[in-house]
Amino acid sequence: GAVVSQHPSRVICKSGTSVKIECRSLDFQATTMFWYRQFPKQSLMLMATSNEGSKATYEQGVEKDKFLINHASLTLSTLTVTSAHPEDSSFYICSARGSGRLQETQYFGPGTRLLVL
Amino acid sequence: GDSVTQMEGPVTLSEEAFLTINCTYTATGYPSLFWYVQYPGEGLQLLLKATKADDKGSNKGFEATYRKETTSFHLEKGSVQVSDSAVYFCALSAGGGYQKVTFGTGTKLQVIP
Numbered sequence: 001g002a003v004v005s006q007h008p009s010r011v012i013c014k015s016g017t018s019v020k021i022e023c024r025s026l027d028f029q030a031t032t033m034f035w036y037r038q039f040p041k042q043s044l045m046l047m048a049t050s051n052e053g054s055k056a057t058y059e060q061g062v063e064k065d066k067f068l069i070n071h072a073s074l075t076l077s078t079l080t081v082t083s084a085h086p087e088d089s090s091f092y093i094c095s096a097r098g099s100g101r102l103q104e105t106q107y108f109g110p111g112t113r114l115l116v117l
Numbered sequence: 118g119d120s121v122t123q124m125e126g127p128v129t130l131s132e133e134a135f136l137t138i139n140c141t142y143t144a145t146g147y148p149s150l151f152w153y154v155q156y157p158g159e160g161l162q163l164l165l166k167a168t169k170a171d172d173k174g175s176n177k178g179f180e181a182t183y184r185k186e187t188t189s190f191h192l193e194k195g196s197v198q199v200s201d202s203a204v205y206f207c208a209l210s211a212g213g214g215y216q217k218v219t220f221g222t223g224t225k226l227q228v229i230p
Contacts, residue, residue, distance in 0.1 A: 006160070034217065034218075041225075042222065042223075043206065043220045043221065043222045043223050044161070044206070044220050046217055046218075049217060093160050093161065095161075095218075105149075105151070105163060105166060105210075106210070106218050107163065108153070108160045108161040108162065108163075109160050110159055110160040111159065111160035113158075
C-alpha cells in the first residue's frame with residue numbers, strides 16, 4: 001500500500017514553454033502533498049506543501065508564480081513549471097502524506113526529470 | 118531549526134562488508150526518524166523508520182536505532198550486497214501531522230564485487 005505515481009517520468013521541453021507534472025496517490029487519500037526539487041548529487045529541497053482544496057504554502061525563495069501547484073483532489077496534485085528555462089532543469093519529486101497510520105510517513109513518487117533546452 | 122547531519126560519502130565497500138552510515142539530528146520535541154534510499158534515476162523509497170526513543174527500525178537487513186541521548190540514528194547492515202549501491206538519506210519529521218520532513222545531504226554507497 002501507499003503508492004505514489006508521477007507522470008511523466010521524463011520530459012524535454014523548449015525554453016519558454018510550460019510543463020505540467022502530475023502526482024497521484026494510488027491507494028490512499030493524500031491530505032497533504034509535497035513537492036521537492038533535487039539538484040545533481042544534492043539532497044531534496046522542499047519547494048511547497050499543499051493541502052487538498054487550499055492554496056499551497058511555498059518555501060522561502062520559491063517563486064509561486066513560476067511553480068504553480070494545484071491540489072484539486074485527495075489523490076492528485078499537479079506542479080506546473082511556467083515559462084521554463086534551462087535553469088529549471090532538475091529532478092522533481094512529489095510525496096504524499098495520508099491520515100491515520102499513514103500520517104507519520106511521506107511516501108514518495110518516482111520523480112520526474114525535466115530538461116529544458 | 119531542525120537539521121540532519123550525515124557522514125559524507127561516497128562510501129565504497131566490498132560485498133559482504135559491514136556498513137555503518139552515521140546520522141545525527143537536531144530537533145525540538147520528539148521527531149520521527151527515517152532512512153530513505155534512492156537508487157540511480159529513481160525517486161526515494163522509505164527504507165525504515167522509528168517514531169520514539171529506543172525504537173529500532175529494520176528492513177531488508179538494514180537497521181537503525183533511535184538514540185535520544187546521542188541524538189543519533191545510524192544506519193547499519195551486517196553484510197552489504199552490490200544491489201545495495203544507492204544514495205541513503207537520513208530524515209526527520211518533527212511533530213507528525215503536517216510537519217515537513219527535513220533531509221540530510223545523502224550518503225552515496227557503492228558496493229563492489
